[in-house]
Amino acid sequence: MTEQTTPGPTAGAAGALTGQVAFITGAGSGLGAAFARRLAADGAHVVVNDLQPAAAEAVAAEVGGDSAVFDVCDSAAFDAAIDAAVARHGRLDIVVNNAGIAPPTDPAKVQQAIANQMARMEDRIDQLVPSNSTIDLADADWDRMIRVHLYGAFHGTRAALRHMTPARSGSIVNVSSVLGLRPVAGAPHYAAAKAGIIALTKSTGQEVAPFGVRVNAVCPGWIDTPLLAPMDPMMIAGIKMQIPVGRMGRAEELAELVRFLAGPESSYCNGDVFAASGGVG
């Protein structure tokens, strides 16, 4: 775990979150980076976690925050980073458990899925070939997926609550997915991890609600970030056809929802789950 302070262009921005400290995991890229920019724009001091040091440091420099480089699967490193942020800044107001990974895409399975769709459309159900998404899932892949998402969110929630519950204040936002709300075939480990985050959110939200702490979850639909870069263009085209608004979301659109849940405007939201999915969720 490394941590450094880097004054940047939005350091000291005045806004509704001025004086508050936010800790965001996986904030070196995509959604997390957009969350960091949005919270910093309203005055929060942001601690930018990521596994990738250069990415974390670049976003931290941009938003005038700190970088904290560690793996969210490592609970001791997570505890130490949260404790260090509180020691340095004297408080912790917002934690966004966002770090995540995508299941690897297998071009052969994509082609088979497309062939199966054609067979379904032509009523050739007897010609469907099993995808074997679950049979072919290795223990290590299942384990890593659950660890990064579900263990990561648990580690962050527990470390944050140790400070927020005594302070009788704080907002935790967990990043789930529409695939946690409405799982589809193909990545059972991702769906299970994201559904677990929803249950974690509801349980901990109920636990700490009487003590001034809020825990909520966001369920993004398909958002245009580097996470989706390895996906087959045919798959992307097929996904877009199923999105009622007809396009992928932008990270900045999700950042508005996270900003709402992070701040006092969402004072009656606790243990609640919010999709932003263009109609998919």
Ligand SMILES: NC(=O)c1ccc[n+]([C@@H]2O[C@H](COP(=O)([O-])OP(=O)(O)OC[C@H]3O[C@@H](n4cnc5c(N)ncnc54)[C@H](O)[C@@H]3O)[C@@H](O)[C@H]2O)c1
């Ligand atoms: N992009 C989408 O369509 C979409 C949809 C639903 C949910 N999500 C969720 O949103 C979150 C952010 O995804 P994104 O699209 O911005 O992806 P991204 O790949 O752009 O960013 C994810 C970041 O998390 C970091 N990371 C990965 N594992 C980590 C770990 N163990 N410890 C610390 N950092 C780690 C990566 O280095 C990366 O910088 C993920 O939880 C993802 O599952 C994304």
